[in-house]
Amino acid sequence: MRRFSWFNATSLTLGFAFLYMPMIILVIYSFNASQLVTVWAGFSTRWYGELVQNEEFLDAAWVTIKVAVISSSIATVLGTMAAYVLVRAGRFSGRTLFSGMIYAPLVMPEVITGLSLLLLFIGIGLDRGVLTIVLAHTTFSMCYVSVVVSSRLVSFDQSLEEAALDLGCSPFDAFRLVTLPIIAPAVISGWLLAFTLSLDDLVIASFTTGPSATTLPIKIFSAVRLGVSPEINALSTIMIAIVTVGVITASLVTKQAAVRQARDERMAERTA
């Protein structure tokens, strides 16, 4: 083992300070009593109080959560199907186009995705609102889900599925009882990824929404364009807190699942 050098220790300290300082400052200043966001005037939870009473933000938050839950759920189903097709369906005509359409949205600038979907919705005369944002979000996040799930499917031993079929399972039962539990962690992280992407998206939502539906990022964007505001600091703090708790819980759960799986596999080997 080589000595951990001073240079490496400094890089880590400075690097993580750079990554976390802005967010820590944001959180601290959300408890600032002053209206002036850069002058510290003592501790206060005043902005949280005002935030909770701000109907516009609450409405926007509700729309955003609704869109995120629906679109990430549809995207998880479609993305898992797409991953299954990519990994298992073998050759079929149009396969190249299919995998192209899965990977292209991952690198597509959001402005182009947003613009093209808006032009489609106008072309077919669909009223813009929650539905159109859900369609747009489902489309790009299903591609992320399919990438996450297919990487798990590739590493999965297909003979387990064949064994289930030999033992009399229908293909659907084999999928439900064997494949799904094994790829479940990937499906769940795919859903979480889709959910966060939807929660976070400003550009595509701005293009595809109408006057009837405003999401939280759209609301935040129009507020911060005019400058820093203490209410937005409070809102950001809440969102950062939710994400932090979520990510830490998820990583603990997956760690536990990994430990359990390793134990099960050891048991299976011993009995075999």
Added chain:
Amino acid sequence: MRRLFLIAVPYLWLVALFLIPFVIVLKIALSDVALARPPYMPQLDISGGWDAIVGFFAALDFENFVFLTTDDLYWKAYLSSLQIAGLSTILTLIVGYPIANAMARSAPEWRPTLLMLVILPFWTSFLIRVYAWMGILSNEGLLNQFLLWTGIINEPLTILNTNTAVYIGIVYTYLPFMILPIYSALERMDDSLLEAAEDLGCSRFTAFWLVTIPLSKNGIIAGCFLVFIPTIGEFVIPSLLGGSQTLMIGKVLWEEFFSNRDWPVASAVAVILLLILVIPIILFQRNEQKQREAEG
């Protein structure tokens, strides 16, 4: 039957909501702007029979693309986007590499925690992470307060609403994309290679330059593409941190569409942006494939 269903559902979804919208963008890019709803012409009317369809195609032209070449704004915006993306990719590499290297050389029991600390900001709202810098970089912001307090400067620096702020914003938000691929390349590297190089008379720096850097080449390439490609079309960072002189094509497209309401020109801007992106995307794909083959 079941297989067909499994293929057809995601396939048709993507054709309807990904492929067809592109055909529409292409079509509108070839149309002319009109004072109508929707604000472009010609409109395809299949009920008009063959003549209407012929007439429709005859009315499409490359006028908008010609317009893009005549107005300085557009090619300057494309060039400036490429330049900002290129320079910020290099800056992100310079900032990210030492962090990735230090993570890969840290004690194995620390690595999962460090990895989670790099990924955590990625799950936090992009918009909020960009916004956080507005309060730091403004004239009365914390950075200026700090620098004035230490006496390094006497006058507040104007950073917010300049290209410098855009660079800071890009490096900050895209840093995890640079760190992760480099870290995964370096993590697999055997420490004893460095010891061997030093035993054979290399200085620490030469060993780093001759052993570590070449072994992480694939990670560096992947990280650079992962930063460069999305930065070209970036909209949020230039519009919140940049100033009026910050020209980036994502912002131009947005304004063309929302402020000028010129859909045909906005579509033409999108088509050219896509053509520009095709080259780095293909290079990136090829690099990934080569790496997969090398790993067997």
